[in-house]
Amino acid sequence: MLSFQQDSLHGGIADPEMDSMRILSETALKFPDALSFSSGAPYDGNHDLGNLTYYVDRYIKHLRDKGVPEQRITRLLFQYGPVNGLIQDEVARMLKQDENIDVPAEAVMITHGFQEAALVALRGLFTSPDDVLLSVSPAYVGIRGAARMLDIPVRGILEGPDGLDPEAVAEAARAVRAEGRRPVALYLVPDFSNPSGTVLPLEARKRLLEVAAEEDLVILEDNPYGLFARDGEAMPTLKSLDTERRVAYLGSFAKSAFPGARLGYLVADQEVTDSTGATRTLAQSLSKAKAMFTVGSSTLSQAVIGGILVENGYDLRSAMRELAAVYLERLDATLEALAEHFPAGEDHGVTWNTPRGGFFLTLRVPFTADLAAMERSARDYRVSWAPMSMFYLEGGGHREMRLGFSNLAPEAIREGISRLARFIKETPRESSEAQA
Ligand SMILES: Cc1ncc(COP(=O)(O)O)c(C=O)c1O
Structure with a gap:
């Protein structure tokens, strides 16, 4: 045996x-x-079984209202869907409404939770054993685990009471480079971090974006808890402040809708040029990785989340x-x-x-x-x-x-x-x- x-x-x-x-x-x-x-x-x-079918119906109605033919709706929901998802438009509208993140639907990939967004982003960005992921420490186990399963080394940067110090990030990037390795990306949760609960102040957010540009880092911004701020206290996400496309934003519906849907998304609006000179977004380019991890995200889960977004006018923050x-x-x-x-x-x-x-x-x-x-x-x-x-x-x-x-x-x-x-x-x- x-x-x-x-x-x-x-x-x-x-x-x-x-x-x-x-x-x-x-x-x-x-x-x-x-x-x-x-x-x-x-x-x-606040869960109600009736909501599952209600929101699927709501999404189907939304497609009908948009004039999508019945046969196509049936195919969209029952067939293998497009790799990058069905509801990128709806998520892009939500991001504009909730977070002032202005990206086209082509910059959005619907994923199997934050977890797949992290796996896809890491797989695409890390190319050599000398590529290092910088991460806030203490950190969510999901990022450490994703990196471990992909054999990507992680360098922790200790946070303080107000989260990561941007200068400590610059220092860590330089230290990694001094070892002959390449710091590729920085992972953090700027809003109500898991595990510590810290929030990164506005000035540090701005400085972190500068440091990312100076040290040539991609920022992986994980934000599952940002919707749960007190009224008037929500901070601008790094992605909404990002004029240089330094940030890939990793979202999750696990806390705002329900974890069992296993749905999240990757926002990657960076431009990728192929050998013919053609350009696509990073989210579109990474669909090859997603295809080989999960082929596509569940159409049924996407219909439920799509229905929730449509029902609430894409304003998930108010709905929450x-x-x-x-x-x-x-x-x-x-x-x-x-x-x-x-x-x-x-x-x-x-x-x-x-x-x-x-x-x-x-x-x-x-x-x-x-x-x-x-x-x-x-x-x-x-x-x-x-x-x-x-x-x-x-x-x-x-x-x-x-x-x-x-x-x-x-x-x-x-x-x-x-x-x-x-x-x-x-x-x-x-x-x-x-x-x-
Ligand atoms: C920091 C952080 N990111 C992401 C998630 C959610 O991940 P997923 O969408 O894979 O359930 C969690 C859930 O615990 C979390 O704490």
């Missing part, structure tokens, strides 16, 4: 760093009565206001409960950041907050969280927890933070020298 040693397979399969999300969900399953701050699962109280209010209420409940249990001026050794939106915040505690501590917390105190060290690319974060509050109601949050406070207060402090 054919069998394998795991380490005879691709290195990414055995790499324990690729396992962090599985470990977190297994721990959650092992302690089912623990209140979980460990995931970033979207709130699912109620949902944004749910998340903001949860964020506020988390911050208030933390302030109640760890009052300012008391010597508890606990601090946290105060994001203005998103799904996550960072809690710093006076002991090692690793997986063993998390298990103890889940088993003995019935509250779970994610060790921040899992997300650091170059080590660090040993005394930090990621608290994801998106999928807990305010009452559960108050109870959860009260359990967490007991766990923290009853865990012996370690001296600062003991910190790795």
Whole structure:
């Protein structure tokens, strides 16, 4: 019988760093009565099965209203679709409306979530083993995993309380070049980052675009949480400030519609010239990579998302206001409960950041907050969280927890933070020298 040693397979399969999300969900399953701050699962109280068929019908009506013949509509939905998708027009209109991102439909590729957008972009841009991806650290596991599966080396750049320092990016790019390697792209989540919750200030956004031009970097801007800002507080995306086409924008409908649709998109309006001198957008050129990864994205999922966009006049931000209010209420409940249990001026050794939106915040505690501590917390105190060290690319974060509050109601949050406070207060402090 054919069998394998795991380490005879691709290195990414055995790499324990690729396992962090599985470990977190297994721990959650092992302690089912623990209140979980460990995931970033979207709130699912607003889902209604009837909406699925409603939005598909809405999209079909939209095609009919546009004068698309019935037979063509049938083909569009039942046949293999165009590789780059069916709903690029609708997504381009949404981007203009929601983010002031002005790109033609040809610059949009509909993908199997953010994840495929990242795989396609990385596959197209990285050509040699000496090409390096710069990434904010701590970082979302999806980007690290995508790079790992494609054998692309990643260099983490430590972020501060306000996200990435553009000068640190320039420095990292130069350091990589000094090693004889090529820094190709920079990955970051400027709005309510996962895992830390940081937001990049406007001045840093502008400077980052300059640094990208100076250091010849493509910026991979990942923005699944930007819609969940407080009214009037949304920041301009890097892509909307990008006059030099330095930014490839990676979008996801996982948080705004539903993760099961597995739909996202890549915006790549850079020009690509082929050997005949003909030009196309980068999104169009990369369709060869997409074709070989997934052939095309589900037409049914695209119909649902297309229907949502049409129904809401392409204004997803307004359509998400109620949902944004749910998340903001949860964020506020988390911050208030933390302030109640760890009052300012008391010597508890606990601090946290105060994001203005998103799904996550960072809690710093006076002991090692690793997986063993998390298990103890889940088993003995019935509250779970994610060790921040899992997300650091170059080590660090040993005394930090990621608290994801998106999928807990305010009452559960108050109870959860009260359990967490007991766990923290009853865990012996370690001296600062003991910190790795
Ligand atoms: C930073 C970041 N990017 C993207 C995503 C969504 O990815 P996908 O569209 O593949 O579900 C998530 C979800 O957790 C995320 O936190």
